[in-house]
Amino acid sequence: MGRSTEQTASSEAKIAGSPTTFAQDLLVACKRGDATNRYRAALAEATDADLSQVREDRRTGLAFWLNCYNAGTQLLLAERPSLYESPLRFVRFFSAPAVTVGGASLPLDRIENGILRGGRSKYGLGYVPKIYVTTFERRYRLDECDPRIHFALNCGAESCPAIRAYEPDRVDEQLDVATGSYLDSTVEYDEDAGVVLVPRVFLWFRGDFGDGSEIREFLRAYDTIPDSATPKIRYRSWDWTRADGKFVE
Structure with missing residues (x-):
C-alpha cells in the first residue's frame, strides 16, 4: 500500500x-x-x-x-x-x-x-x-x-x-469567564448620565434575561455596574463585519 x-x-x-x-x-x-x-x-x-x-x-x-x-x-x-x-x-x-x-x-x-x-x-x-x-x-x-x-x-x-472549547466538568466556570470578559469589553456605564450601554443581545433576547431590573441585576453580578446603581439601559449597535477565527488565545 x-x-x-x-x-x-x-x-x-x-x-x-x-x-x-x-x-x-x-x-x-x-x-x-x-x-x-x-x-x-x-x-x-x-x-x-x-x-x-x-x-x-x-x-x-x-x-x-x-x-x-x-x-x-x-x-x-x-x-x-x-x-x-x-x-x-x-x-x-x-x-x-x-x-x-x-x-x-x-x-x-x-x-x-x-x-x-x-x-x-x-x-x-x-x-x-x-x-x-x-x-x-x-x-x-x-x-x-x-x-x-x-x-x-x-x-x-x-x-x-x-x-x-467548552468542557462539561468546567462549563459553568468557563461560561462565567466568557460572560465577564465580554461584558468588561462591551458595557459602558456613565454614572453622571445614569445610563449603561450594553450589548444588543440583551435586547434581541430580552426574554432570556428578563426585564430591566433583571438585566441590571445580571450586570451587577459581573461587576459591570455598582450594586446601588439603577441606570437606564441603552443598546449598542451590532457590527456584522465578518470576523473568522476569533478564538481565545
Whole structure:
C-alpha cells in the first residue's frame, strides 16, 4: 500500500471517543486549520445511545452544543462564505446545514434556538416559542435557557464573543469567564448620565434575561455596574463585519 493510500485509509478510519470529545476536537481542528472530516463523520455517525449524556446531563449538553455551534460557524465561513456576505444572511447563513449530529443535519438556528434556548424563537425578543420544532430538537433541547450562552456563541460577526472549547466538568466556570470578559469589553456605564450601554443581545433576547431590573441585576453580578446603581439601559449597535477565527488565545 502506498503512502497516500495509507493516509487516506487512516483519515477515514473511525476514531475512538465520545461525541463530546469529537465536538471539542472538531472545534480545535477549526482553530488550527487542520482536517475536520473524521470529527464531522464521527458526530454524524453517533448513535442515540452515544448521545445519551448530551441528552441527560445539563453540563454535557451545554458544552457539546456550544462547541457544535461554534465549529459549525467556522465551517460555514470557510466553505460557504457567500452565505454570510449575502443580504439575506439571516435566512441563508443561519438556516444552512452547519454540522450533522446523529444523522440530523443542523443549521445554526436549530442549535441555538431549538436546542440551547429550549425551543424559543429568535423573533419576538426571545419571548415567543418556536413554531416549527423538529423531533430531534425536542429530544435534545435543554430544559432551561442559560442566558450566558449569548456570550459564548460566535456567529462570525465582529461583535461576537471570542470562541473557546467548552468542557462539561468546567462549563459553568468557563461560561462565567466568557460572560465577564465580554461584558468588561462591551458595557459602558456613565454614572453622571445614569445610563449603561450594553450589548444588543440583551435586547434581541430580552426574554432570556428578563426585564430591566433583571438585566441590571445580571450586570451587577459581573461587576459591570455598582450594586446601588439603577441606570437606564441603552443598546449598542451590532457590527456584522465578518470576523473568522476569533478564538481565545
